[in-house]
Amino acid sequence: MQELTDFMGEAWRTLTDSFVLKALLAVIADVAIYMIGLKHxxxxxxxxxxxxLDLITKWAAISYQMLVEMGxxxxxxxxxxxxxxxxxAWGTGLISSKHMRKPFVTKVLTYCLATGAxxxxxxxxxxxxxxxxxxxLYLGSVELLSILENMRDGGNTTISGLLDVVHARVDMILKK
Structure with a gap:
């Protein structure tokens, strides 16, 4: 059991090391796949x-609140x-790696499982x-609403009107 735990810990560390480089390579791979034409x-x-975008706007909202609380x-x-x-905000501990890994992995796994089903x-x-x-439509709408809510929470007051329009439009589509 300890070997399995060590293996999983090492795999997680390897996955999160050089995150920026891996993300860049993923974008390049995604462009290649897009050009091939695999729609899913x-x-x-x-x-x-x-x-x-949701994560970045969430981080911006957290740092905005930090700045306001600092005066x-x-x-x-x-x-x-x-x-x-x-x-x-990272330095003060308001944002930690759990704000990045857990939501990202959960959302991508949800997407894959729901799309597969x-x-x-x-x-x-x-x-x-x-x-x-x-x-x-549902998963994209949820992410869009989350991005707009994060922007609102990050001090963008003009986004509130757009958020109301998007909420109404999504509700209308989902109620059909």
Missing amino acids: VQVLGIFILLVF ANADNLTALDKYIAIPA AWCFDYMAGQYAFAVNIVW
């Missing part, structure tokens, strides 16, 4: 980009200020991409 993998790449005037903070403050349903039903499109 293409959409997975787009979903991964949405998850990255910065919210009206004087620029959009760039909250992104520049992300390393400081929907594909099986479509295959059994003889439909082309009915259930898969529903899964993609």
Whole structure:
């Protein structure tokens, strides 16, 4: 049992080492796959980009709150200020690796499992991409709403109106 635990720990460390380089190589691979034309993998790449945007906007919202709590005037903070403050939020422990790995892995696994199950349903039903499109619409909508909410929480007051429109549109689509 200890060997299995050691192996999993080493595998996790190897996976997270040189994250930026691995992410860059993943983008290059995704572009190559996109050019080949595998639609499910293409959409997975787009979903991964949405998850990255969600994480980055979450970090920006956390650093914005940190700056406000430290006494910065919210009206004087620029959009760039909250992104520049992300390393400081890491340094204070407000942002940790759990804010990156856990949500990312969970969301990508959810995408893969839900898409796989929907594909099986479509295959059994003889439909082309009915259930898969529903899964993609739902997961993409959830990520979009999360990004907009993070932007709002990060001090972007003009996004509230857009967030209301998106909420109403998504609700309308899902209620059909």
